[in-house]
Amino acid sequence: MSLSPSMNSGTSSLDEARRALGKRLRELRQGAGLTGVQLAESLSWVGSKVSKLENGKQTPTEQDIRAWVAATNAEDQAAGLLATLSNLEQQHAEWQRLLKAGMKSHQLSLSQRDEKTQLFRGFENTVIPGLVQTPEYARARFAQVVMVHKIPNDINEAVKQRMQRQEMLYRPDKRFHLIITEAVLRYRLVGADIMLGQLDRLMAISLMRNVKLGVIGFQTQYVTDPRHGFWLLDNDLVRIETYSAELNLRQPQEIELYSRVFEQHAAVASYGAAARAIISRVMEDLAAGTEDPVV
Template sequence: MPPIRNNGVSSLNQARLALGKRLRELRRRADLSGRALAESLSWPPSKVSKLENGRQSPTEDDLHAWTRATGGEAETEGLLAALHTLTVQNIEWQRQLRGGLGSHQTELAALDATTRLFRAFESTFVPGLLQTAEYARARFTQTVAVFDVRGDVDDAVRARIQRQDVLYRQDKRFHFVLTEAALRYRLCPPEVMLGQLDRLLSLASLPNVKFGIVGFPTAYQVAPTHGFWLLDDTRVMVETFSAELNLAGPRELELYRSIFDAMAAAASYGRTAREIIKRVIDDLSGELLPEGE
């Protein structure tokens, strides 16, 4: 297994920090203090510090001004390319979901069609391709409430269920790893979760699906900070509260492959995974039984 070099800092923040480091190097090469550079650009001194330390993303105008002031015009094109990558990584949910939840599911279906190998790690909820209609409805209803987007929940549920046809295509391969916590979080009514757990038992038997669960007693090599999807070896998708990150840099891909391999190695499969699911079903069913039974 490749070494794991990072266990929590988001790739987006890393990219912003890397860009800030390059700006700092230009300033120091020009033998300018942060205050002197800020004064030459009529900026508040705090702006230079924020840009160099990754607490603020620069604009294109900022980069042009910085390279002119430091005599680093030759670096402008490379810095602009880095800024463009940073911008593309962070797609605001409000903009992405503007056309409605159903429309976003249709866009994801187009991506599914071109992907051959799907690797997904989820620490909080069941992946969309494995969700029942009722569980998906609960998830989409929460999305509408949080982001105040167009509430086309019915369209979104239908589109998500249609996307699941890809699971039955023999030219596709899937490797899902979930934490036991994702099976126990109360993100929907108990009866909905029972149906979802039963669905997982059936999907885990598909010949092109590898399904693992990291049980509670497992000692993690890396904290399950957030879920992510690896699509082939070309893209990582990470959902945060404010954005969907689409990461494609070689270092990012290598990092997330390493993390996925660690999670996959820690997971239980086959009969042991089914036993974990059945234990959760038994616990949840016991809560639903009338008192005295």
């Protein structure tokens, strides 16, 4: 699926990297004195594949690169090209590849990055951030991942690992600034009873000393539109989740852009008692809607 306009920074960076890799492949082909048709025939590929790879319209596989350098007598370039491909794959990690070893495995990989991070800044406009989800909410979210991506069901293990990740909320060397929209509190992504428990959890989270929880109410005038959620890990990485992939952006201009957007959201968010008032109001509305009708 195509990404929304809000993903332009991430996708442009990805496209540039893919085009740069394609340009290098073209140079190897031309250096070998081969036309695109000749190279495709020697590798038993359809003719359009060479063009797509060289123009950055398709990402090569490891096998593609090994076959390419062999056909162009450039085996000494394989290591560098494969390293470039690895960086490209890390930047745009498709969920099918990330989750093929299970959701627990992905949660473990996130924990490894968590250990290195001191400041977590997260903005969410759709779902409760994973770091503050209740087990029940997390279970429902993982069930939806299984349904959408048709992957093996290891929900129990994934929930356990997510809860273990949340232990870092209590570490004094970690700081968290989380911003959510009121829509996050009202979307019916889980049952009402689960959501009430989740909202109660947020009330407690808002009182934690090293967690700053902001809520942007429906009546708030935004500075920048809340197009999609994202996470800033220190000043080193921006992580964005789409339906198809996890984007990991590391270029300084991308980090600066998302830092600026985050601060614009933070400037209009409500904190402390004001944030809890919004959460409480949503809890009251939700509870009223779950009461049995009077006969």
